[in-house]
Amino acid sequence: MWCYEKRLQFPVKINKTCPKTAQLIISQYGGPDGELSASMRYLAQRYSMPVKKVGGLLTDIGTEEINHMEIICAMVYQLTKNLTPEQAKTAGFDAYYIDHTAGLWPQAAAGVPFTSLEFQSKGDAMTDLFEDLAAEQKARTVYENLLRVIDEPDVREPLKFLRAREIVHFQRFGEALEMTKQKLDSKNFYYFNPEFDKEMFKNKDAN
């Protein structure tokens, strides 16, 4: 169950229309390492996680990623809400404008539509946690790529915040990996899949 609160996790107030910047930032909405992909990844993986606390962490981080998606969308929206046809034509936003005007639609910077192929839910706790660790690093790289080329302070500030969250999430997934490892045999972590071979997972009732 989710509840909505009428505020952003990090405030966004952008006054200057800039379709070119919007076209770059939209990748963190619907791109391969974007926030939509992040939230769907964690919220999909949690159901079959063998360690209860890890399923809980995936729920909390997946929920935060939805907040981040909202921040990115607010940025794209504010960068394009007063778009003129002339700006749409000249500023690199033209192809997007033809299909979506100034509405929000999840796609990557290069125009590739969002698909669930952007993330994995593999049904193996170790595999999924490594996917999650990698996902946080990939998103960090994208935020750094954006911070290198975008100059406006009111756009950079939320991007800096979102980059910092990737590092915190990486740490938490690392701790989740350790919690999962603790329930397995350290001589061979790969003897069985704790998420599927349930009869082998002796600690399954422990938290």
Add this chain to the structure above:
Amino acid sequence: MSILDECCKTSETLAMASVPLQEWCEPYDLNTALSKGTIFPCLNMEFFRAEDIPCSICNENQSPQAKKLNEINTISFAINDLTLYLDTHPACEKGLSLFKELLKKRLDLLAEYAEEFVPLTHLSMITGTPDTCEYGWPEGPLPWEGGHI
């Protein structure tokens, strides 16, 4: 028993990665924490191309409404960050006591905001001014408009 003994301590082995468990470190003040993206100084790893960004949250010249919303934002963010910390450190007493203290303050702030300005949640309609306030969405700007700030 320290947190490290209680949780997450496995020896290093071949063909497996390890991440050390974070130990408690004294949190930033709430404004700095939101601006940095974490309440924990030990997890703040800056990017060299983003060190110059000013902290607009720390700006003192805000309207009373913006100021109050900022208080809600900063306290809520500290709770978000602590939530994840406690997910992996459920027995940390310092973390738990700060968590409870902030949760209580946040409830008060949400009620004050609903009373003085607009409710941010449907739940706050009852703690605010239920006789005069309209139902939900028409009141106040939408969050993605950047209205209050």
